[in-house]
Amino acid sequence: MEITFREVDEVTIVSISGSVDGLTAEGLQGALGAQIREGRTRLVADFTNVEYTSSAGLRALLSTMKEVRQRGGDFRLAAVRGEVHRVLELSGFTSILKLYGDVDAAVASYSH
C-alpha cells in the first residue's frame, strides 16, 4: 500500500493504492491520525487504486471517521471500486460513511 497527501480547497485528499489489509491498515490509520492531529479535519480518501480491503481496513476507516467527526470534521470516500465497495456494503459502512463517485465530487461536498 502507498499513500500520498495533497490539499485542494482546504480539503486533504489521501490517495491510497494497493491493499488495505491486516499488514497495512494500521499504517494507514496512523498516517490519517497524524493529519487529523495537525488540524486537517476535512479528509477525502481517494480509493481509485485500492484493489482489496478486509476487516482490518474497515477498522482503520471507522476509527478515522470517528476521530475526525469528534473534532467536527469528516472522512469521506471517493471512487470506491466494485469489490471493495461490496465489502463496505456488506459491513453496513455505506450507511455511515459518505461515498462519492470521484474525488472532485467528494471535495465539492465540503463546500455545500
Next chain:
Amino acid sequence: MIDPVETLREVGRSSISFVPENKRDAIRAILQMVDAAASSSGGGTDWFDVKLAVEEVCMNLVDHGYGPAGGPIDVRLLAGEEAIVVTIRDEAKPFPPEKAPMPDLASGWEDRPVGGLGWHLIRKLMDSIEYESSPADGNRLTLVKRRAVPREN
C-alpha cells in the same frame, strides 16, 4: 457437506510455524500465496472473496488464537471449475465459527463498534463453512466458495 462434484487440484499451500515475532511475515507469506494462486487461476471476484476469508481467519489465529508460543498454520487451496476450497489447519485455542457474535450493522456512527466484522464477512462471502476440532488433530476449517461460472445445462 462439500459435494464431490468434481476433481479439485491444489493451487496453493502455505505451511507456517507461526511465532508472534514473525506475525507480519507469516501473514504476508499467506497472502502472497493466495495472490499467486489467484493469478494462476485467472483471478476475479471469487478469489477476492477467498483471499479475504483466508486473511480474516489467519489474522484471528495470530491475534487471538495463539498465545506467545505460537504454532502451525497450514493453508491449502484447492480449485476446480465450480468451486474453490480452502482448508486451514491449526493448533490454536479452538474457535468454532458459530461463537463469533453477530456484528452491529445498523447503529449510527457514534455507537458503531470498531471491529468484529471478520466472521461476518466470511459468512457472507463463503458458501459453506465447516469446522472440526479435536485434541489429537487440532482444528480444521473448510471453506467453500462456489464459482460464478455460467454452467451449461
